[in-house]
Amino acid sequence: MTKSRLEPQTGTAFELKRGQTLRVIDLEGEQVADLTAFARSDPSEWLSSGRSIDYANTIYLTKGHILYSNRSRPMFTILEDDVGRHDFLLTPCSRETFEIIYKNTDPHPSCFENLWRNLAEFEIAPDAISTTLNIFMNVEVASDGTLKILPPRSQAGDALTLRAEQDLIVGLTACSAALSNNGSFKPIGYEITDPA
Amino acid sequence: MTKSRLEPQTGTAFELKRGQTLRVIDLEGEQVADLTAFARSDPSEWLSSGRSIDYANTIYLTKGHILYSNRSRPMFTILEDDVGRHDFLLTPCSRETFEIIYKNTDPHPSCFENLWRNLAEFEIAPDAISTTLNIFMNVEVASDGTLKILPPRSQAGDALTLRAEQDLIVGLTACSAALSNNGSFKPIGYEITDPA
Numbered sequence: 001m002t003k004s005r006l007e008p009q010t011g012t013a014f015e016l017k018r019g020q021t022l023r024v025i026d027l028e029g030e031q032v033a034d035l036t037a038f039a040r041s042d043p044s045e046w047l048s049s050g051r052s053i054d055y056a057n058t059i060y061l062t063k064g065h066i067l068y069s070n071r072s073r074p075m076f077t078i079l080e081d082d083v084g085r086h087d088f089l090l091t092p093c094s095r096e097t098f099e100i101i102y103k104n105t106d107p108h109p110s111c112f113e114n115l116w117r118n119l120a121e122f123e124i125a126p127d128a129i130s131t132t133l134n135i136f137m138n139v140e141v142a143s144d145g146t147l148k149i150l151p152p153r154s155q156a157g158d159a160l161t162l163r164a165e166q167d168l169i170v171g172l173t174a175c176s177a178a179l180s181n182n183g184s185f186k187p188i189g190y191e192i193t194d195p196a
Numbered sequence: 197m198t199k200s201r202l203e204p205q206t207g208t209a210f211e212l213k214r215g216q217t218l219r220v221i222d223l224e225g226e227q228v229a230d231l232t233a234f235a236r237s238d239p240s241e242w243l244s245s246g247r248s249i250d251y252a253n254t255i256y257l258t259k260g261h262i263l264y265s266n267r268s269r270p271m272f273t274i275l276e277d278d279v280g281r282h283d284f285l286l287t288p289c290s291r292e293t294f295e296i297i298y299k300n301t302d303p304h305p306s307c308f309e310n311l312w313r314n315l316a317e318f319e320i321a322p323d324a325i326s327t328t329l330n331i332f333m334n335v336e337v338a339s340d341g342t343l344k345i346l347p348p349r350s351q352a353g354d355a356l357t358l359r360a361e362q363d364l365i366v367g368l369t370a371c372s373a374a375l376s377n378n379g380s381f382k383p384i385g386y387e388i389t390d391p392a
Contacts, residue, residue: 050245050287050327053343055296059285060341070323072292089255089285091246096268100251127266130326131246141337145256147249 001193006033008185011114011173013121015040016164016192021079023161024135024172025189026154032175033188034092034111034132036119037067037075040167043124045069047076049088049131059141061088067133067162074165082158087137089147092129093177101179108176115171122169129171135160137180151182197389202229204381207310207369209317211236212360212388217275219357220331220368221385222350228371229384230288230307230328232315233263233271236363239320241265243272245284245327255337257284263329263358270361278354283333285343288325289373297375304372311367318365325367331356333376347378 005027006012016022016037024033039045051068053059061067062084067076091097092111098104116126136154139147174188175181201223202208212218212233220229235241247264249255257263258280263272287293288307294300312322332350335343370384371377 044321044323046323048287048326050285051292054286054293057343058341059337059343070287070326072290072296089246090250091244091266094268096247097250100268125240127240127242130244130266140339141255143336145254145337147253147255 001191003189003191006172006174006188006190008174008187009109009176011111011118011171013118013169013171016168016170018164018167019195021161021163021193022170023159023191023193025157025159025191026136026152027156027189028186029154029156030152030182031186031188032137032152032180033135034115034173034175035135036115036129036132036171038124038128038169039069040169043122043128043169045071045073046128046130047133053088059088060085075168076162077165078160079163080159080161083136083154083160085138085153086160087134087139088131089139090131090134092132092173093175097177110176111173114173114176119169119171124169149179197387199385199387202368202370202384202386204370204383205305205372207307207314207367209314209365209367212364212366214360214362215391217357217359217389218366219355219387219389221353221355221387222332222348223352223385224382225350225352226348226378227382227384228333228348228376229331230311230369230371231331232311232325232328232367234320234324234365235265236365239318239324239365241267242324242326243329249284255284256281271364272358273361274356275359276355276357279332279350279356281334281349282356283330283335284327285335286327286330288328288369289371293373306372307369310369310372315365315367320365345375
């Protein structure tokens with residue numbers, strides 16, 4: 001098993017082989033981690049929130065659910081989930097997110113930039129990044145459709161464990177949007193384990 | 197103004213110039229139309245449900261809301277909306293949708309196929325098609341996150357009017373998924389109007 005740590009407001013990209021598990025850990029609590037993935041064999045196949053939500057028939061994917069690609073092929077299975085509340089509706093925060101939502105035009109780290117800069121190593125273009133699985137992000141949908149972004153329900157040590165169902169390129173961040181993380185920026189841990 | 201009609205379970209693709217409006221009409225009632233779009237100048241810029249939902253802070257986009265691209269640039273503004281209930285969570289129905297959700301492996305028309313076959317004329321690949329705006333589709337999210345697909349609220353003649361905010365390539369269908377259309381397949385009308 002390899003153990004790694006993402007410092008606050010950073011990201012990474014790495015390969016995950018079919019059968020390996022990825023455990024994403026909220027080390028200190030109330031910290032979101034954005035996840036995306038591409039097929040190793042052909043990165044024009046990508047993690048699809050729309051397919052995954054449609055087939056699971058819920059916006060809150062948890063233990064037992066499959067995360068599908070745009071080609072409707074399984075990319076991950078969720079094996080364990082300590083929290084049960086993750087967002088799969090919203091895109092990674094970007095420079096424009098801060099401008100449009102926060103009215104903040106100052107330079108600011110973002111999940112989008114932390115993803116594309118790291119995924120560039122695998123020749124994945126920024127335009128290829130779609131809606132991410134925002135692990136630990138707590139978004140509620142009111143009956144009129146309005147979204148409420150609440151503090152993550154995750155406490156220190158809580159984790160989400162995913163098994164890769166095909167060889168993947170994975171992007172992962174420790175999220176940089178204050179509102180998503182109850183106002184502070186913390187690290188994210190992750191562990192990769194080979195099949196038993 | 198040009199008036200067109202999509203026969204049941206068909207689709208089309210066309211150019212829409214900045215400032216033109218597209219009016220999508222449910223001619224007979226309770227019929228969904230899937231919409232996607234790409235920037236004419238660079239089709240690697242695409243209509244993003246995640247960006248649009250994030251910036252509107254609601255899953256139910258309606259009059260006054262802007263539909264954004266993955267690059268956070270406006271693609272459409274919703275000018276008029278007779279219905280006020282459209283889905284922006286789910287992907288266009290595909291062969292795999294019918295297999296996974298309906299357990300139906302027979303050949304079956306699908307929005308996904310109707311989109312990519314028509315968008316091929318503009319050299320847009322099937323993998324480029326993301327979550328569509330599913331006009332008139334009525335999806336409710338329960339407080340536990342479960343989705344309920346209800347009959348469309350649209351009646352004969354109800355329409356959604358969108359103004360193009362940049363030159364676009366648009367894909368549009370009359371949806372082929374029985375559940376989305378209260379069990380029947382009907383035509384969709386659409387009108388393109390130049391700016392006054």
